[in-house]
Amino acid sequence: MTSTKDTSPLAAVSHLLSFTLVVGGGSGLLHEWWGWLRFMGFVRFLVPDGYEVYSYVVMVVLGLAVGAAGGALGDRGRG
Numbered sequence: 001m002t003s004t005k006d007t008s009p010l011a012a013v014s015h016l017l018s019f020t021l022v023v024g025g026g027s028g029l030l031h032e033w034w035g036w037l038r039f040m041g042f043v044r045f046l047v048p049d050g051y052e053v054y055s056y057v058v059m060v061v062l063g064l065a066v067g068a069a070g071g072a073l074g075d076r077g078r079g
Contacts, residue, residue: 007074018063018066024059025060027040028047028055029056
């Protein structure tokens with residue numbers, strides 16, 4: 001059986017942004033703590049020098065919040 005899940009474009013963009021923030025922040029934290037796993041290294045350009053750990057934590061939290069908002073937006077669109 002196939003399921004048709006209608007997702008609004010705004011909800012899809014918010015899910016993509018959420019994924020990018022959570023994975024980028026998590027990989028940045030792993031790199032800062034253990035020095036390995038430099039996945040999605042472009043996020044290092046978003047953090048100021050000296051505040052890397054704080055910035056990566058903020059990215060993860062913000063990504064979770066954007067994902068929750070996108071999920072609520074998708075649920076609202078279904079009626």
